[in-house]
Every structure is written in C-alpha cells, then in structure tokens.
Amino acid sequence: MKASARLRSLMAGVALLALAIPRASDAHRLDEYLQATRISIELERIGVEMNLTPGAAVADSVFATIDQDHNGAISPTEGAAYARLVINSLSLDVDGQHRALTLDGYTLPALADMRNGEGIIRLRASARTPRTAAGQHNLAFANRHRSDIGAYLINALMPADERIRITAQSRDTLQNEFRMEFKVYER
Numbered sequence: 001m002k003a004s005a006r007l008r009s010l011m012a013g014v015a016l017l018a019l020a021i022p023r024a025s026d027a028h029r030l031d032e033y034l035q036a037t038r039i040s041i042e043l044e045r046i047g048v049e050m051n052l053t054p055g056a057a058v059a060d061s062v063f064a065t066i067d068q069d070h071n072g073a074i075s076p077t078e079g080a081a082y083a084r085l086v087i088n089s090l091s092l093d094v095d096g097q098h099r100a101l102t103l104d105g106y107t108l109p110a111l112a113d114m115r116n117g118e119g120i121i122r123l124r125a126s127a128r129t130p131r132t133a134a135g136q137h138n139l140a141f142a143n144r145h146r147s148d149i150g151a152y153l154i155n156a157l158m159p160a161d162e163r164i165r166i167t168a169q170s171r172d173t174l175q176n177e178f179r180m181e182f183k184v185y186e187r
Contacts, residue, residue: 007127012070015153017136018045019064019162022104023031023169025048025074026178027070029055029146029151030056030057030058030117031055031057031058031149032055032149032150033052033053033054033055033058033059033073033146033149033150033151034053034054034055034151034153035050035051035052035060035143035145035146035150035152035153035176036050036051036052036053036152036153036154036155037049037086037141037143037153037154037155038050038151038154038155038156038157039139039141039154039156039157039158039178039180040156040157041156041159041164042159042160042161042164043131043132043161043163043164044128044129044130044132044182045119045126045127045129046094046099046126046127046129046139047124047125047126047157048092048093048101048123048124048125048126049123049124049125050119050121050122050123050124050125051088051121051122052086052120052122052123053117053118053120053121053151054114054119055123056058056115056116056117057115058149059111059115059117059170060115060116060117062146063088063111063114065078065082065085066082066108068080068081073109074108074111079089079106079108080103081127082107082108082121083103083123083181085096085145086102086123086145087101087103087104087123087125087160088101088123089143089144089145090125090141090143090144090145091141091142091144092127092139092140092144093141094127094129094132094137094138094139095137095138095139096138097179099127099128099129101125101126101127102125102126102127102128103124103125104115104120104122104124104125104126105123105124106121106122106124108121109121118154121159123176132164132184133184134184134185134186135183135184136167136182137182137183137184138179138180138181138182139178139179139180139181139182140177140179141177141179141180142176142177142178142180143176143177144176146161148179150176152174152175152176153175154171154175154176154178156169156178156180159182161180163184163185163186163187164182164183164184164185165182165183165184165185166180166181166182167181167182167183168180168181169181
C-alpha cells in the first residue's frame with residue numbers, strides 16, 4: 001500500500017514538473033523578433049550567420065517592412081533589400097578597426113509561416129580581414145536591427161582552424177552587443 005502511494009505521489013510530481021517545463025513550441029515569445037547570431041573566425045575572414053524569427057504578434061509588421069509594394073509577396077528585389085537593411089544595422093570591429101560586412105546569402109520564409117511564428121529569415125554575411133597575425137586580438141559586434149521588438153542572442157562558433165582560440169567572451173544584458181578576445185598561434 002505504501003509503495004502504491006509513493007508511486008502515485010511520484011507520478012503526480014512528474015506530471016507537475018512536465019507542466020512547468022515549457023514545450024519547444026512555447027519557447028519563442030509571440031511579441032518579439034528573435035535574432036540569433038553566430039560568429040565564426042578565420043585567419044582572413046569573419047563570418048556572421050543570423051536566424052531571425054518574428055513572433056506571430058509582430059510578423060505582419062516585419063513582413064510589411066520587407067514587402068515594400070504591399071502586394072502580399074516578397075520579390076527577389078525586396079528580399080535582397082531587406083537582407084541588406086539587416087546587415088547594414090550590424091557593426092563589426094576587429095582590433096579597433098571597422099570591418100564592413102558583405103551579404104553572402106539569404107532565405108526568406110512564406111508569410112503564413114511568419115504569421116505562425118515559425119518562419120525563419122536566414123542571413124549569411126562576412127567581412128574580409130587582413131591576414132590575422134599571431135597574438136592576442138579582439139572583436140566587437142553589435143546588432144541594432146529592430147530594437148523596438150528585438151530579442152537577441154549572440155554566440156561564437158568554435159574556430160575550425162586550430163591556430164585560433166577564443167580566450168574570452170562578453171555580452172551586454174540585451175545580448176545585442178558582443179565582445180570576444182581570441183588568440184592566433186603560429187604554425
């Protein structure tokens with residue numbers, strides 16, 4: 001009898017815990033524009049990959065910014081213009097020197113997916129840098145795109161080149177500003 005009561009108590013506890021943990025579909029807030037950025041470092045290039053996911057409550061506002069002729073569809077010209085707008089709202093400095101980001105590619109979801117809070121805008125950009133010399137270096141990145149509804153995440157990717165090691169990272173409380181220190185080792 002005691003084992004049965006303990007089992008019921010344990011099952012009730014598990015059920016309550018399951019209700020307390022948000023499901024993956026609940027993880028994205030409806031009234032924010034989630035902007036997740038990943039930064040990669042190479043000896044002569046900094047890569048930036050972004051996934052932008054408008055919540056259902058702000059999707060129409062984001063879509064209206066992209067759909068400049070308001071015909072309900074995104075043309076290749078409108079898509080490219082929006083991708084450039086996002087990239088132009090980013091800043092990147094390496095060792096105190098501004099580095100211009102160039103748009104490398106993008107994909108845009110359908111409006112229906114955006115309205116459901118599931119459409120992800122994907123952008124890739126990069127900045128050329130002079131060949132990074134051996135020693136300590138620093139990188140500063142900021143994302144100012146749609147700060148009125150933006151929710152930001154910024155992370156560094158593990159460098160593919162074993163000569164590059166990330167030594168420190170910091171973010172502001174909003175995570176739209178990111179600083180990283182890295183060291184380049186000689187061969």
